[in-house]
Amino acid sequence: MATVLHEQGLFADGPIWGGLHRLSSKVEAHAHDFIEIAVIGPGQGTHVTARGEHRLRHGQAVVLRPGAWHGFEDCADLVVANCCLSAQALRSELGGIYQVPALRRLLWTEPVAPGSRGVAVTVLGPDAADEAIDQIRRLEADLSSARPHAGRALGRLVTVLGILADASVPEAAGPAPHPAVAASIARMEAAPAEAWRLDDLARAVSLDPDYLGRLFVRHVGVSPLNHLARIRAERxxxxxxxxxxxxxxxxxxxGWDNPTYFARRFRELVGLTPTEYRARTRPAGGADRPSR
Incomplete structure (x- = not known):
């Protein structure tokens, strides 16, 4: 299979892709530049990420942000259903997902927390996982038909996300994002290379810098500048x-002019140096869709 999965090829037919796989061999570690949700079904296998090796269990769901890399080892009839979302679409037409607390925690907050390396794991339970896997199987069929059913595929995505949201712990989801936090994130995402300082962001939303910092930690889980670092790493x-x-x-x-500092921060957030990451993201054989 290819060692990289790119948005441009994967989402030629829209901002969503889905696939169902049964793994009985090793899948080499690979990286991608989109959001992936991997729902784990029956079978056995070990998941390898920048956070280490973890034995997989039926009923888990793994979320990977752009820049995260992963692979599978010691697989024996392991069922994995992948639901992939374009990062660009998640910032635009699918941006409303951010307003759902449980999904905000799972897709944004947990994967960008310190030490997460862009990876979050949640437990759905076997029954919920099987329901999500069935929807992803149907999503794959909708998109692979001679005339892809984009509207139906979007409905499948909503159902899958609904299953994830319902299976999450409500009190862990956190409050709705403060308007000042949302406005600051929008500014950083629009111009990540700007030399943003906490004072600049606070002045733009008419808040004290220390108070804005506390709001970020409460609503996002990290400081404004640590969140900016994650945005820069994903770009x-x-x-x-x-x-x-x-x-x-x-x-x-x-926005990281010093090459040494760039390499260090990128490795902290992604788990690889920029050179190592690029080496993993060169297509092998020109494939641009998963072949697991």
Whole structure:
């Protein structure tokens, strides 16, 4: 299979993709520049990520942010259903998902928390997982038909996300995002290469810097500048995977002018240096869809 899965090829027919796989062999570690939800069904296997190796259990769901990498080892009839979302679409037409507390926690907050390396794991339970897997199987069929059913596929996605939201612990979801936090995130996402300072962000939303910092920790789980670092790392992923720019220029393009600092921060957030990440994200054989 390819060692990278790119948005451009995967989402040619829309911002959603789904696939059902039964794994009985090793899947080499690979990276991608989109959001992936992997729902685990029956079978056995070990999941390998930048956070280490973890034995998989029926009923788990793994969320990977852009830049996260993963692979599978010691698989024996392991059922894995993948539901993939375009990162660009999640910032635009699918952005309303952010307003659902349980999904905000699972897709945004937990995978960007310190030490997460872009990976979050939640437990749905076998019954809920089987229901989500069936919807992803139907989603795959909707998108692979001669005339893809985009509207029906969107409905399947909503159902899958609903299953994840219902299976999450309500009190762990956190309060709705404060308007000042949402406005600050929008500013950073619109111009991640800007030399943002906490004072600048606070002034733009007419708040005391310390208070804005506390709001970020309460609603996002990290400080404003740590959240900016994650945004920059995810944008760097796009450039490393989709361009031939030297790593130093990639760092400068996302706001990290010092190549050494860029390499260190990128490794902290992704688990690989920019050079190592690019080595994993060169297509093998030109494939652009999962073949697990």
């Amino acid at each position: 760097a992923v796009d450039l490393l995977a989709g361009s031939d720019l030297p790593a130093a220029r990639v760092g400068a393009a996302v």
